[in-house]
Amino acid sequence: MKQQSERLGTEPIPKLLAKLSIPAMIGMFVMAFYNVVDTLFIARGVGILGVAGVSIGFPVMMILMAVAGAVGIGGASVISRKLGNNEQETANQALGNIFIMMVVVSAVATIGAFTFLEPLLILFGATPDIMPYAMDYLFPIMAGSIFFTFAFASNNIIRSEGNSKFAMITMIIPAVLNIILDPIFIFGLDMGVKGASIATVISQASVVLVIAQYFLRGKSTLAIGKQYMKVRIGLVKEILFIGLPAFVRQVGGSAMMVAINAMLIKFGGEFEVGVFGIVQKLSMFAIMPMIGLLQGMQPIVGYNFGANNQGRLKETILLGLKVSTLMSVIVFVVMLAIPDWLMMIFTSEAAVIDAGAQAIRIIFAAAIIIGAQIISGGLYQALGMARPAFLLSIARQMLFLIPLVLILPHLFDLGVVGVWIAFPVADVLAFFLSAYFLYKDRKLFFVSKEEKRVQLEKTSPSS
Template identity: 60%
Template sequence: MKQKIQSERLGTEPIPKLLKNLSVPAVIGMFVMALYNVVDTIFISYGVGIEGVAGVTVAFPIMMIMMAVSAAMGIGGASVISRRLGARREQDANHVFGNVISVIFIISLAGVIAAFTVLEPMLRLFGATEAILGHASSYMFPILLGTFFFSFAFATNNIVRSEGNAKFAMMTMIIPAVINIILDPIFIFGLNMGVQGAAIATVISQASVTIVLLRYFLTGKSSLKLSVADLKLKWSILKEVIAVGLPAFAQQAAGSIMMIAINTMLIRFGGDLHVGVFGIIQRIIMFTVMPMMGIMQGMQPIVGYNYGAKNFERLRETVILGLKVTILMSFLTFGLVMTVPHWLMMIFTSDPVVIDAGVEYLRIMFAAVFLVGVQVVGSGLYQALGKPKQALILSLSRQLIFLIPLVLILPHFIGVYGVWLAFPISDFFACLLASTLLYRDRAIFFGKGTQEQETATIPASSGS
């Protein structure tokens, strides 16, 4: 009964209170997750040097590919599950959950095989030079061996949030972050393991939270129940989950391609130093954008549940409030980076050359960050509504449609500065596209819902 009430409050509790209760834990969890990525980079920068940061930055696209599939299954599964729960179809929600777990096992096997077969060729393909190849390989090998822990934790965190249990979802982000922060200095400095020590600390931290999540699902604390029969892959389930999760996959995959393109152009028109500086800036981006992602994650179960229950008034209220909060956050981020960029760089390094370069490039890259809030809400909103086409367009727009072509073109005319300038230009066009789509579909959010939304029913279970 407790678990049922936990889901049902998505359709009854006042929206401001509900969004706060779901978003604040997500924001805190995102902050902590970003913090341990930041701490990782700080320890590597001081313990190994900017070459170590560059090596991890070159290796990061592989990790992003691995997480792209997990994101697709986790976010896609969470959207489908929240709508099943809203339509009072609990058994169908269990079937979806079981299929997500099965795909995670397949992803994990692929990661382990890749660690022993294609790791070094991939790193060379992604731009690793001889100077940083060793660091990149040392970091990614343990990460790939621990693919199951990363994939399971990443996917099921979204599923926990889809049933309205934001506090526990927050804890599953805080637990590995705290453990990682504790273990980092032990492995990097105490055991003198360098970047490999950072990777091992990360794997151990993700393994610990995997145990916590397994206990949550297997001891009846979740609204969902997992049985062996639910693990059998069914195309009818996978098709729906993949369709909704495809934008998340595309976004992560596009992020990986983006990183490869940026690293390649930085090495060509700059050098390893520029790759290291970008690695630091990437962590700053993560730390400043993740609170907005937390708001979006808090919105998604509310949107999905009320869309499934046809409570369109609550849906509209959630969208409006989410937009207001994320836009405010994006303006605060702009003010922070423009006023104290040197303080942000000094957190990571004491090298004056790296700091000076970072300050200049930070201001360029964040010149239009105040437009990011609309992009974040738009993409997450369409995912929660189960509208894959719009979500896919918005997920791809900033990175694949706008940023990557600009990164590949501009440096040929203005040198390495073209890489940095590509970011604010792409932010502008991505915001324009998101605003256009949201305005076009305003009847869903600000009207009484279209005839399609008011008459449609959630697809009946057909073996799913």
């Protein structure tokens, strides 16, 4: 086993978490920055209808990412625990089965681009004015889905073996390339929204070549070969079962977008859909560092759980919760203090700025508690505890947010404001559910006073 995987069970937790989380945070930051810049170019080069088209098409893309994410995260959990338990052969087989599933998923998406894309967009709320922009954005992405699925799933696998720096590189390469290509295709070649989409596909294709070289040249702890590229039903079931919460969370995000867009069109119009398209990109930018922290934690948690090292497991979880809470406080302060300035990055239209600033202040009113929600669901996933991971993954978006989005606009003539209010209410409810699970499993997650005393004795100079 390579040193990058062995250190998951030996290196001091604060140092190890920093080594794994900071590259993940940088990678997520760059990815989020690319999403913001992408929206900025579309807003400046096409207009608010172009942003609305992307906003309508994005849920379809989220479903594609949901499948790849479920396979990648589920596979990463299996691989981390198998490596921790010295089951190298099974870990290699898991990798082979992940690749097989990605080929199947991308084939279905590519066929869908040529057959049922327009009806799907109508189902997701595209109006006649928005449809051309949504089609231009989504068709190239679905046609080139093999690059998205492979890159998205492989990133989780690379991180699961402890190679966080390379995982970061696989996120930075497409993001930087996309930022460079966007103005060329959108403005230089006058391709509008379609140009942004093609730039994204080219960027993802480039990083797939880099990832392929990583595995083929033996830089990974894992091995690939014909003997591992055979469907093993037991492994497939385990990967999908553990990855199910991630799939549901992403699909829930897609359903949430559909519900929000429908309510915004009903109580406002296409203008509000465009405004939310901008706010949603800012929201992704805000939570990406917390997701990066979680991605750094998951291989440590999975490996030490597999190795039955409870002390390191608990120390990782407690530190992660503390850091994520600090991040939540920073997001809360920034979003409530300067929402107007954030909107000005995308547009100079006063109406868009005012509407977006109001939405941001309401949506992030309870942002101070979102860190614990993100960390808790991911922890259960890393441990292979699918049932609580599943419930926590669907809680905020599907159990709370979607019903609130559909109900609140009708109450007290709230209209569009009711859509925004649904966010902080859902955050509060999801937080209490996360707190309940963490308290219920506190013996597994948190270090007791006696355990802390024993750890201090082991690490003291006199011991």
